[in-house]
Structures are given as structure tokens and as C-alpha cells.
Amino acid sequence: MLRFAPALTIAILIGPVAAGIIGTLLPAFGYLPALGGDDFGLEPFHALFSTPGIATSIRLSIVNGLGAAAGAFLIVIAFTAAFEGTRTFTQIHRLLSPLLSVPHAAAAFGLAFLIAPSGFVLRLLSPWATGLDRPPDVLILNDPGGIAMTAGLIAKEAPFLFLMMLAALPQSQSRESRQLATTLGYRRATGWLLTVLPRVYPQIRLPVFAVIAYSISVVDVAMILGPTTPAPLAVRLTQWMSDPDLTLRFQASAGALLQLGLAVAAIALWIAGERFAALLGRRWIEAGTRSIGDGLIATIGASAMALIVTGMILGGVAIGLWSFAGFWPFPDALPQTLSAANWTANLPRAADTIAITAGLGLAAAFVAVALALACLENETRRNLAIEHRRLALLYLPLLVPQIAFLFGLQILFLLVGLDASVYGVAGAHLVFVLPYVFLALSDPWRALDPRYGRIATAIGARPARVFWRVRFPLALRAVATAGALGFAVSVAQYLPTVLIGAGRVETVTTEAVALASGGDRRLIAIYACLQMLLPFAGFLLAGAITGFAFRNRHALRTAS
Template structure:
């Protein structure tokens, strides 16, 4: 049975992945084609918005990426292992359930001029944020929950907890435990997660429209505006700006990797210094900080939302569920029957700016006459849903004990039976996390839905972003609240099923 299934399924999964990743080819051509013209570069460099937009992009991106990493590592250092760490881990899905657009909308309604904070204290007028500091801080808080969730998913708690006891017995503190024990164990996955966070923070459009500086905006929003115009010169400038974002991403990633390697050379401390473990802050206060942000976001939206009007829930729900389900099936087949190594291209949607990829998708849809169709929008979502889910699921797949597979083969089990009855049950909890993550990613898709849907499919995200530019505050809060409730329900169900799987299967805990 395994021999009969191996080649057909291997070819089928490669074909499906090729269809999903097909926009990479026209996106690459369209991204580099304007770069060979000196005139295009001159037009871009002469634009007066470019310097300020670059500064705002760098400031917001660095604050978001470094802030998310520091918050996550600080909480791991402070709380792991222990009851408060497990309690925080159970609360993380509720913050992850809040989409970025909904979180940014609540921050806008709370801190902007005319918001709730301004109404309570008229003296507390918000400063003009031309550098995107507020955008960076909002993204840092939001992305820290995802980083923590990824750490929780890959942290081998039982083994490392025993080693931590040994370190504490020898008098080493929390910082050395984090540096010598936890970070080396999670470094590969953490590096991939932080690269994805960096790429997303650098090229995010919808959140920057809601919360970022307006004139000039960030580089991603500026590129989006230029690509949306009909003028060929403006579109060329938009593509060059996407190329500039890619260059900034490569430079920042190389800088981060270099700093990591340099920092690793400073440890371990061969002098044997054992600094005292001092708790300068209470654990209880910081363990509830991130959940409190989620509660505050929900409370703001509930206070301002208009009852009975949550927007196009059905359309958003259908895109999220179908794209996540399709991606989950494809990922399982890819991990089992796909190539074992060398498929680095599957991570390109996480490392490239989204704008040229959406442009490539739109080019293909126009050529095939599929723009404005439901299937085209669903196909466009898969380009981001699938790699994000694979990022969550692949580490758990690689941690499957090979002795179990060897035992099953010794008993004469074919490959398909091992896959269905052994590997899939072992990956129930990571699969639920991946499904919820993919659903959240699909719900957050703004540009693919807007362009490939030709404006025919209104989702909660597209309406929230549109209303943030000057619509009715109650309607804006209602759309953001609907986005929060739909995503929160899916994350809640995934968390509940994950706990049930761990309760009745001790090996899955």
C-alpha cells in the first residue's frame, strides 16, 4: 500500500504546492524588472516622502521586533517553569485570537485624539507620532504573544526543567539559565519566528494604515499607494520600494544574526561567576500584563461598538476555515511525502514583502480571468496561511521519536498506516495550534482580498481598515469586535480541544 501511494501522493502534493506558490515567479520578474532602469531609481530617490518614510519604517520595525523578543524572553526568564508559566500559556490563545487590525483599532480608539483617554483627560493630548513609535509599540505587544506561543510549543519543559534544577543547585541565576539552557534549545525555531516577525513588521500595510503616520506613511503603505495607481511610473516606484524593503530585511536579518553570534561567544562564563538571582519585579504583575492588554482591547471595543452589527462574518469565516483546512491537509502530505530537505522556497512568503507577491497573484488572476472570483481569493490566502502553519507544525513533526516509527515498521505496518495511525495522532495539539494560526492569518489578509476579490468580497478586515480612515466610530468598533470574536472563538475551540487531547493522552501533554 505504501509503495502504491508514495509516488502518486508525492506528485500530487508537489503539484498543489506549485499552484499555491506560482505567484513567486511573476512576482520576482515584476520586482526586479524596474531595477535595471536608472530613471526609475532617480524618480524614487527624488521623491520627498522617501527619507521620512524610511525613518518611520525603521523605527517602528525595530521597536516591534526587539520589543516582541524582549517581552517574550523576559516572561520566559521570569516565569518558566512553574504554575504561572502554565497559566500564562493557557491565556495566550486569547491574545493571539485578537487580530492585528482589531488590536490596532482598539489602540486607535483609546489613544488617538478624540479617543477614550482624551475624553477622560483633555490635557493628555497625544503627540504627533511621525516616526511610528505607537505603531511599533502596538506591534511589539501583539507579536510578543505569538513569540511566546511558539516558544511554548517547542520548549521541552520536562527535560529542561530538570537541568534548570541542576543549574540552580550550583548557584546559577535566571539570566544564566536563559542564556545557557533555554535559548540554545529553542534557537532554531526562535530564529525562524523572529525572521517572520521582522518581515511582517517591515512590510505590514493594514495596521500601518490604521495606526501609523499618515503623510508620509511607512514604506509599505507608500508602496501600496503607488502600486494602486494606474500610472506606470508610480507602479515602477512602488516595485522599487518593495525591493528596498527586501534589502532592508536582508540587512536587518544579517545584523541580528551577527549580534546573536557575537553574544554567543560571551558565554559560558569560564570564570565560574554565579550572580545572585534577584527578582526586581513581581512575577504576578508581569504574568498578567499580556492578558490585561487583550482584556483592555476587548473592553474598548465593547464600550464603543454598536450592538447587533458585526459585519460580513460569513464571508470572513468561510475564507478562514477553508484556507486553514486546505493548508493543513497539504502540510501533512508535504511533510510525509514531500522533499526532506532543500525546499527553502516554502518560506519565501514570510521573508518577502507582501506587495510584490500580491501583485504576482493579481497578474495571474487577470491572465486567467479569475479576478473577482471566490476561488481566486481563497487561493491568494493560501500563500501566507500555508507557510505560517508549516512554521508551527514542522518542529513538532521533526520531534517525533524515530523509535516509534521503527517499531511500527518492525510490526509490518505500511507507510500510510504509520502516517494515519501513528504520526497524525501524535501531532493533534500542534495541528490545532497550526489551524488556529492559519485561521488568524487568513482573517488578517487585506491586500489579497481587496485586489483579487475586485472589491466584491467585503470581509471584517477590509471594512475595518476602510472605516479607520474616517468612518463612524461605533461601526468601526463593531467591525473590529466582530473580527475579534470570530478569531477568538476558533482559538478558544482549538485550545479546548488541545487540552482534551493532553488530558486523555498523557504522551501528548
């Protein structure tokens, strides 16, 4: 049965995307008989481009999305070039790893609580440094230029790209390359850019494309931090899709195709930038320049990374304080009273939402881990080598903007009776959980010493017994971690839950984003805390499982 696992996995990755795009394509050209669209035409596109403010929405999506992806990428490159192999690099790695599990919406709320006119930063600086005794009348959040949204995306995507960089560095012989560059007289950062970056970049190229596609089509972060008059394109499409006026579905479908086109255009623009950078790099090498401002690169990289880590931590502190805060007037740095009354009043009401969120996450993570293990075990038994270019299939649900195919997928689920159900939402979550789980599990699994399995086979163990008694225990820590990561990804899903669940399946993320338009910071903070605590509980459970399994097996704990 294992030989069918890769086909099933590919079908889960490709099928919903393809079906969703087809389901979006037809209404975009006016064909949706259920809503009276019996003829093909361009009316939905005419309605889309005649919508007031649509040009601004398009500009916000592509400029701010591409700017966020470029900013996160450049920060990671500058920091890695200047500090790889140092103690600072290791410390940042330890700090950023747990921050990766923080959902985008929770990170956006943390940033909002920090930089708002009455936020934590101004409270810490007032009145002794600013002279303010009341919040300034300045539009920081939801600014028309989308600066706050871009900053929030950079703060969340930089840790992801940094960890992708960490996974790629061991395969690029970075240490040997840096030593060789040093012997030739190149400074640290310059030598890294010339010798390591050309080797490591092809391995992180697909994650960079995924960040571009996500940043251009983000909804939850844009709803919390982005402008509202008009909003970025993806936010407006979501509003049209949820509008009681069903005729807006045609216009929304046309906009979804436009969103897909924006993502393709942005990635094409990035590829053009790659070629231009390669041309400049060749000229730079031919010139023999040994340094290009290493001190400036180190300063920018260290400052930006420190700002991201500090901002994420302070944002978490601000969320925690607001969830327990009593009376907290500006400019007091801390609440006058702290009380659990907010939690005791609201936690029972959120119990069902927490249960649904946990159930969806556990189901999606379990199925994803099972499929990934089946594919990897099939690869091991048949002695297959997966080509690097096939990894693009894993990134397909991440490279295609969610909003470009979820509209069509919603219509498909409606036809088969899975709309507005937890089963449909769990299936939609699986599409996005599976790539992360597979990528997290594949390298540790392939790094297992094959001699253990050969010895077990040589003494008569059947393949299934070798898997359960040898390979699975050796990879248990990686399996548990991948499951926890899949659970965290499921908790963070907003758009699939809203569209496939038709607003009837409530999770802590959908509730938190819905509360963003309100003024009750304490309630928002409680749901933001729940967003962070649920993934943290998942990783704690993963650690507890491996700790219990290896309690009497110290050598196995070390090997795993």
C-alpha cells in the same frame, strides 16, 4: 500520489514568491509593456527617491520595525529567563494562547481605543486622577515618531514569539540546564541566559526573522496606528499601487524592491547583533559572574508581559463596549446606554462580507491541512527525516515582505485571469496560511507513537486504512487546531486581499482598516469584533469537532 505532495507544497510556498519578485523586478526597472514600459532603465528609482518624505518613510519602516521586533524578543527572553517553570509562567501561557488568534488589525484597534486622547484609559482615570473634563490636545495615535505603531506591533508579536519559545523549550533540556546552573551558584535568570538561551535560540531564529520582516513591511497596523505625513514605506507603496495613475506602478515596484532590501538589511543587522551578543556572552562566562541583575530582569519581564496581556484584554473590552455603546461623552468611564441597535443596523449589511471572509478562510485552511497531512503521511510511510534547515522553505513567504512580491503576483494573476476574484484571493491566502498550518501540525504528528501503525499493518491493514483509522483519529485534535489556526491567519490577511482582490473582494479585515480613517467608532468596533469573533468561532468549531468525535472515547481524547 502522496510522493508528489511535498513537491506541490514547496511549489505553493516558493512559486508565488519567486514569480511575484520577478513580476516586481521588471516594472521596477521600467519594463511593463502593458503600461507602455518597453525599455529598461532606472527612471522608477529616480522617481522613488525624489518623492517628498521618502527618507522619513524609510526611517520609520526600518527603525520602528526593527525596534518592535527587538522589543518583543527582549520581553519574551526576560520573562522566560526569570519565570520558566513557575506558576506565573503557566498562567501567562494560558492567557496569551487565545490572544494569538486576534488579528493584527483588531489588536491595533483595541490599542487605539485604549490610548487615544478620549480613549478608555483616560476615561477610567478622569476626572478624579487627571482633572480632565475634555480630551487633551495630544497627538498619541498616528504620532510622527511611530511610537504607537511600535507599541502595537510589540503587543502582537510578543505572544507569537512566546509560543514559539514554548515549542522550542522541551527540545533544549531547559529544566536540567537550570538545575545545573543553580548548583554552580548562578541565579535563575542568569543561569537560564547562559545555559538555555544558546540552545533554544537557534530553534526560534527563523520566527524572529519572520517578525522582523513583517514589522518592517506592515501595512494594516501602520494605517491604523502609524504616522500619515509621511506614512511608513509599505503604506505609501500600497497607496501608489492602488492609485488611478497607472504610471505610479513603476515607482511602486521600485519601492517594493527597496522594501525587500530594507528587510534584508534589517535581518543582516540582527545577525551582526547575534555575533556581538555571542562575543559578550563568552566574555561573561569567562568572568564567572553569577548574577547580572536578576531582579531587574524579572521586573521588566513580568511588567511587560502583564502590560501586554492587560492591554489586549482591555482593548477587547473597549471594542466590545463601543460596539454596543449609545451616548458616551468624555470623561464617562462607561456608556450612558448600551444597545444592540448598532449591531442590528449594520450586521445585515455585513452579511456578505462575513460570508466571503469565512469562505476564504475555510477554503485556505482546508487545502493547507490537506497538503500538510499528505506531506506528513508521506514522511511517515517512507520513514523520512526532515532536516531542520529545510524548515526555512516553510518560512519563505513569511521572511519575504508581502509587499515585495504581491505587486508582481498581482500582475501574474491579471495575466491568467485570476485577478479581482475570490479564487485568486484564496490562492494568495493559502501562501501565508500553509506555513502556519504545517508548523502547527508537524510536531504533534511526528510525536505520535508509531507502534499503533505497525500493529495495524501487522494485522493486514493497508496504508490508507492505517491513516484514516489509526493515525488521523490520534492526531484529530492537532488537525482541528491547525485548521482553526489557518482559518484565523486567513481572516487576518489584509494586503493580499486588497492587492490580489483589486479592492473588489471585501473581507471584515479590509473593511475594518478602510473604516480606520473615519470617525465612527461604533462601526469600527463592530468590524473589529467580527475580526475577533470569526477566529474564535473557528477554534470553538475545532473543539466541538474533537469533542463530538471523542464523546465515547475518553482514552483517545486523552491521547490526542
